[in-house]
Amino acid sequence: VQVSESGGGSVQSGGSLRLSCTANIRFVPANEYDIYWFRQPPGKEREWVGDITGRDRQTHYADSVRDRFTVFQDERANAVHLQMNFLKVDDTATYVCNVRHWNLGNFWGQGTQVIVSS
Secondary structure (H helix, E strand, O other), X not given: OOEEEEOOEEEEOOOOEEEEEEEOOOOOOHHHXXXXXXXXXXXXXXXXXXXXXXXXXXEEEOOOOOOXXXXXXEOOOOEEEEEEXXXXXXXXXXXXXXXXXXXXXXXXXXXXXXXXXX
8 A cells, every 4th residue: 555645835824735645545445444644843753633534534633733724535536635724833844644444554655745934
């Protein structure tokens, strides 16, 4: 399984970006795997940002991004997006997508960089 992220870039504080996560999971229904977003700021540990469960599409968010970030599934594009609004300088990080399936395993993308300037 290959996982890839896209949509990173540079933006000014207060702006928005939409990240996308795709995985070449064939013949497995989308409701069987969960998608997590993590980020790793420069010089810091990786931290969980948010996730969406495949079974019931419930979403969960870290306190630092709640009400600003939204995780949602785009079935037509076969992708999961992370919509990031009202970005802050502290959101600067490499954002990584993690796909988890109860039987196939745990898969990580390479990450996409987000830089927020003041």
